[in-house]
Amino acid sequence: MTGPKIEIFEQFAELARVLGQANRLELLEHAAQGERSVERLAQLTGLSLANASQHLQVLRRAGFVRSRRDGKRILYRLGDGPVIELLGALRRYAEHSRAEVRGIVSAYFDRLDSLEPVSREALLTRLGDGSVVLLDVRPEDEFALGHLPGALSIPFADLERRLAELPKDTQIVAYCRGPYCVLSFEAVAALRAKGYDIKRLEDGFPEWKAAGLPVAATVDNLFP
Amino acid sequence: MTGPKIEIFEQFAELARVLGQANRLELLEHAAQGERSVERLAQLTGLSLANASQHLQVLRRAGFVRSRRDGKRILYRLGDGPVIELLGALRRYAEHSRAEVRGIVSAYFDRLDSLEPVSREALLTRLGDGSVVLLDVRPEDEFALGHLPGALSIPFADLERRLAELPKDTQIVAYCRGPYCVLSFEAVAALRAKGYDIKRLEDGFPEWKAAGLPVAATVDNLFP
DNA sequence: CAGTCATTCAATCAGTAACTTGACTGATTG
DNA sequence: CAATCAGTCAAGTTACTGATTGAATGACTG
Numbered sequence: 001m002t003g004p005k006i007e008i009f010e011q012f013a014e015l016a017r018v019l020g021q022a023n024r025l026e027l028l029e030h031a032a033q034g035e036r037s038v039e040r041l042a043q044l045t046g047l048s049l050a051n052a053s054q055h056l057q058v059l060r061r062a063g064f065v066r067s068r069r070d071g072k073r074i075l076y077r078l079g080d081g082p083v084i085e086l087l088g089a090l091r092r093y094a095e096h097s098r099a100e101v102r103g104i105v106s107a108y109f110d111r112l113d114s115l116e117p118v119s120r121e122a123l124l125t126r127l128g129d130g131s132v133v134l135l136d137v138r139p140e141d142e143f144a145l146g147h148l149p150g151a152l153s154i155p156f157a158d159l160e161r162r163l164a165e166l167p168k169d170t171q172i173v174a175y176c177r178g179p180y181c182v183l184s185f186e187a188v189a190a191l192r193a194k195g196y197d198i199k200r201l202e203d204g205f206p207e208w209k210a211a212g213l214p215v216a217a218t219v220d221n222l223f224p
Numbered sequence: 225m226t227g228p229k230i231e232i233f234e235q236f237a238e239l240a241r242v243l244g245q246a247n248r249l250e251l252l253e254h255a256a257q258g259e260r261s262v263e264r265l266a267q268l269t270g271l272s273l274a275n276a277s278q279h280l281q282v283l284r285r286a287g288f289v290r291s292r293r294d295g296k297r298i299l300y301r302l303g304d305g306p307v308i309e310l311l312g313a314l315r316r317y318a319e320h321s322r323a324e325v326r327g328i329v330s331a332y333f334d335r336l337d338s339l340e341p342v343s344r345e346a347l348l349t350r351l352g353d354g355s356v357v358l359l360d361v362r363p364e365d366e367f368a369l370g371h372l373p374g375a376l377s378i379p380f381a382d383l384e385r386r387l388a389e390l391p392k393d394t395q396i397v398a399y400c401r402g403p404y405c406v407l408s409f410e411a412v413a414a415l416r417a418k419g420y421d422i423k424r425l426e427d428g429f430p431e432w433k434a435a436g437l438p439v440a441a442t443v444d445n446l447f448p
Numbered sequence: 449c450a451g452t453c454a455t456t457c458a459a460t461c462a463g464t465a466a467c468t469t470g471a472c473t474g475a476t477t478g
Numbered sequence: 479c480a481a482t483c484a485g486t487c488a489a490g491t492t493a494c495t496g497a498t499t500g501a502a503t504g505a506c507t508g
Contacts (some may be wrong), residue, residue, distance in 0.1 A: 008404050009246040009253075011325050012314055016249075020241030021466085022233040029233075038485060051467055053485060063321035072475050072484045081320035082313070089306070089313035090236055096305035097287035101235045180232050245496080262455060275497055277455060296454045296505050 018062040019090065023047055024055050031056075031065050032084065032206035033138070033177055034145025035077040084210035091179060117202040118173050120211060126173075133167055135174040135198075137187045138205070148175065148208055149216045156183045159190060171197045178204035242286040243314065247271055248279045255280075255289050256308065256430035257362070257401055258369025259301040308434035315403065329404075341426040342397050344435060350397075357391055359398040359422075361411045362429070372399065372432055373440045380407045383414060395421045402428035 019025060026045045030036060036044070042052035056076050059065045063079045078084075094101045118126075126132040127150065134151040136143050143153040154162050156176075166172060172191065176183040184200045191198045209215050243249060250269045254260060260268070266276035280300050283289045287303045302308075318325045342350075350356040351374065358375040360367050367377040378386050380400075390396060396415065400407040408424045415422045433439050 006246060006250070007328050008318075008325060009249040011322055011328070012249055012311075012318055013244050013246040015318055015322070016240050016314060017244030017465095020237050020244045022230060022237040023466090025233040025236055025240075026230070048468070049485075050469080050487090054466085054487095057486080069475085069485095072482095074485060079321065082317050086313040086317045087236075089310045090240060093306050093310045094232075094236055094239055097303065098235055098239070101232060104231050104235070241495095247496090272498070273455075274457090274499080278457095278496085281456080293505085296452090298455060 015062055018058055018064065019086075021055070023051075024059055025087075027052065027055055028059060028064055028078075028083070028087070029178060029206075031059075031076050032078045033142045035075040037073045037075055039073075041076060078206070082210075084206050088207070117200045119202050120208060120213070123173055123201060124213070126171075131171065133170050133172045135166070135172050135187065136176070136205075137174055137183045138176045138181075142177070142205075144217070146209065146215050146217045147205065149214050151175075151216075156187055159187060163194070166191070166196060168196060171199065173199050173201050175201035175208075176204050178206055239286055242282055242288065243310075245279070247275075248283055249311075251276065251279055252283060252288055252302075252307070252311070253402060253430075255283075255300050256302045257366045259299040261297045261299055263297075265300060302430070306434075308430050312431070341424045343426050344432060344437070347397055347425060348437070350395075355395065357394050357396045359390070359396050359411065360400070360429075361398055361407045362400045362405075366401070366429075368441070370433065370439050370441045371429065373438050375399075375440075380411055383411060387418070390415070390420060392420060395423065397423050397425050399425035399432075400428055402430060 019028075023045060027041055027047075030041055030044045038053050038056060039049060041047075041056065042049045045052065047055070056065060056067070060067055060076070060079075063081055064083050065076045066079050067074050067076045069075075123132070123134075127134065134148055136147050136151040136153045137156040137159065138147075138153075139155045139157075140153060143151075143155075147153065152165065154165065174184040174187045174191075176187075179202065181204055184204075188198050188200050205215075243252075247269060251265055251271075254265055254268045262277050262280060263273060265271075265280065266273045269276060271279070280289060280291070284291055284300070284303075287305055288307050289300045290303050291298050291300045293299075319329070347356070347358075351358065358372055360371050360375040360377045361380040361383065362371075362377075363379050363381075364377060367375075367379075371377065376389065378389060398408040398411045398415075400411075403426065405428055408428075412422050412424050429439075
């Protein structure tokens with residue numbers, strides 16, 4: 001081979017191998033929501049503590065996440081390279097090439113929301129003229145760690161109880177963790193059934209943040 | 225976990241695992257230049273025939289390459305999903321996050337070409353007004369399988385012998401297989417030492433083609 | 449239609465990866 | 479300063495991956 005290519009390819013391959021594990025991808029998505037302790041991440045993914053810890057270290061060595069100590073806890077958050085962009089490229093490739101992905105997507109998602117999602121750009125314009133209400137359906141702690149400015153936080157679990165907070169005369173745009181997060185799909189399905197005018201944001205919070213758009217946070221790192 | 229995520233992550237991880245092997249990435253880059261037989265790809269990468277064949281089948285199952293039979297030969301070419309985009313995202317992430325990659329790049333490449341490369345957009349404009357000569361330094365067979373329109377083919381190995389074909393008064397833009405292909409770097413270094421005004425195209429042939437820009441081919445599939 | 453060529457398949461082996469368990473470290477708390 | 483808590487480390491098991499070898503397929507060639 002000509003020159004330095006083998007080494008470069010080996011570096012690329014090492015990074016790709018780190019993403020080649022479903023549990024790590026899941027940890028990564030959770031870390032992308034905001035800082036999280038190892039224990040919390042282990043809970044969220046259903047992994048054992050030691051296993052989660054080891055996976056997180058693999059992710060850290062590859063730069064996909066960073067960590068810092070806070071008292072006895074160690075908090076992991078997304079790394080600062082173009083991680084979301086890389087995951088987005090992987091997702092787009094998968095959607096194009098893997099019938100399984102398209103199948104799962106259509107089975108779970110299209111059934112719930114046959115309408116076009118709202119793009120980031122469209123949302124920005126409509127937020128400007130106040131013609132839309134933004135709804136964050138992620139759990140409260142994820143909202144606290146960071147959310148789209150002006151978003152209303154009603155975790156999906158509380159939605160039924162808190163319907164009164166939602167307008168019937170203004171369109172609602174719901175979002176959650178990412179393009180494949182079911183929460184926003186189910187919120188759309190549930191609220192539409194009740195007569196609300198609601199759509200889904202195409203991406204989730206991490207994509208919004210990665211695009212360099214403004215983010216609001218209620219706490220800094222209160223909920224690990 | 226909520227819903228269909230685990231399955232989706234497993235699909236993503238499967239794809240990432242396929243890219244998690246340097247030999248496969250190398251095969252992929254060669255297939256991205258144009259259709260190639262298994263034997264040729266094995267030669268180019270230095271892999272055994274059976275090994276190359278198996279890796280190519282892994283790549284095919286993931287949709288990164290396609291194959292067709294031509295007589296006794298089986299020809300592999302790049303798949304038609306956003307493969308180049310995915311590899312580009314991987315490359316950009318690696319450049320950002322891996323000191324090793326930056327190190328290798330600067331050790332081998334920056335030494336050879338400290339000047340800014342020419343972007344696709346800039347090249348397009350300058351091709352329009354005829355203020356630039358395009359130079360393809362890849363081997364002849366890769367040129368034959370596809371090249372940028374109007375490019376002059378002088379394989380790097382023949383460069384010394386064929387200097388007469390190059391203008392001294394017009395700027396030259398050299399390109400080869402991709403951002404890390406050494407050929408164009410070395411061509412730039414060699415010709416600049418001889419007093420030519422020469423720069424490097426930022427990307428290579430596959431990126432150009434993937435961007436949907438026009439491509440010329442001398443033969444269809446004559447050189448497998 | 450036997451021989452040859454290009455590729456794939458099947459079997460094997462060595463090396464690596466994922467998960468578990470239990471011990472260890474480092475910071476807080478009584 | 480001992481006890482506790484959060485996380486890491488080290489060792490072991492099991493499963494998978496990559497490479498090699500030789501046999502098997504499938505298509506052309508005389």
